Amino acid sequence: MLNLITHDAIIEINLARPPVNALNVDLLRALRDAVDNAVASGARGIVLSGQPGMYSAGVDVPSLLGRDRDGVRDFWREFFQTASTLAMSPIPIVAAITGHSPAGGAVLSLFCDYRVMAEGPFKIGLNEVQVGLVVPESIQMALRRIVGAYRAERLMVAGAMIESGEALAVGLVDELTNVEQVVTRAVVWMQGMLALPSNAMLKTRAIARADLTAIWAHPEALPMDGFLDAYFHPETQAVLEKLVARLKKKD
Template sequence: MATLSADVPTETQTLVHYEVSDGVALFTLDDPPANTYTHEMMRQIDAAILRARFDATVDVIVITGKGDKFFCAGANINMLQKADPTWKYYFCLHANETLLKLEHTPKLVIAALNGHTVGGGLEIAMAADLRIARRGAGKIGLPEVALGVLPGTGGTQRLTKLVGTSKAIELMVQGNNLDFDQAAAMGIVNQVLDSESRDGFLEQVMAYAKQFTRPNKATFAVGNIKRSCQSGAELPLEQGLALERELQALLFNSSDAKEGLNAYVEKRTPHFTGK
């Protein structure tokens, strides 16, 4: 896969590698040893999200970490320790805006947890639609209470939605890290895969992701299912149903809906175009 980085800020090193293969855009967080994120990395994540949005060849986004020890260990503590409170506020604001952008991009987003996924790393992963982890590769959790702060990049909100209010509070005030199987049992992780290497794990995740690309899947429908769930989750039921109906109306007029219905009647495999 060729690395494409033209739309990523150039004043610093490349901290987010952007690659496209068979309809899947792969973002790789790369700041050893723990892939912690700085403002520069978050800006590059932001740019990569926009690039994938506008890339007509991309149906699915996969986010992973460089190396085999860390997906991401959260925000860079040395950076935060040196910054003043006003700067840190705007840093958190931009990070929140970036992850909301990821969450509302109408393309499926999968976090491939290749190693430890803690603090802000888990907050990035929870902004993805699906989380797939490599068994035994690391821990997962929100330990910010040990620093005297709360998980401030969406952690309190997204973890609560995943596991419920009481369990989320318990996990965050205790600050304990879990293994991936424990996280899967709670619904934080969707799947845990066995793999002897990080590269083998990533190959499995990419193969999984490709089932959601054209012509295998109606990607226009996938994107609108995501939009209905992510946007509708914040609405009262009646308004959520209204959003669902409007998105369904768009799909009823799509070429993929016609193809799907015709293929069903004709007892053949559909060939979707994402339109």
């Protein structure tokens, strides 16, 4: 599910769950463990990459649909814990967005320090509303701190998926390059960070990210019941069932 690649003091965690790196419980747990292990092993930076053309298609909806409330709660608990692990990482993380990155894939990138995306007709966005899901405040806040309050509202309420060029223009990503160079550019950016005086860089980073870490330090305390109520709303279930039906026709 993951490929681990060493670039000197930088560990690349490459998502490798064909065909689209959909996020299920096993992949989320593996990602969380990989981040923790990288930190414990002395890595000074992490690059989180996907496959050429696809970073992550987000939540594995077919595996989620049909679960009872406890099963759905277990999944979202894993998702929020993984987001927390990224947000709370004591070392910098770069998202190497190697292609399309809807919904959960885009969410993971919000907790990274920097985002390099493949240029071209690749799309990114929090399109949860389009599939009937509510974007919780803890994730809305993560987007607001990157693109600003008004732009975040417009993107999330519409469930907009935007191409890489627009994503750069609004600040959702920091840099574009051709798809073959995304990881290379992510590593180069990280090398620049690691060339800085470490104590000053890391402590300044911690201060700058204090708003994010204050919310995500205790993911188990995030309000879950309201989110679950919205997930099980009849409208949401109907939209998700239609989505899964479309996906099955493509197979």
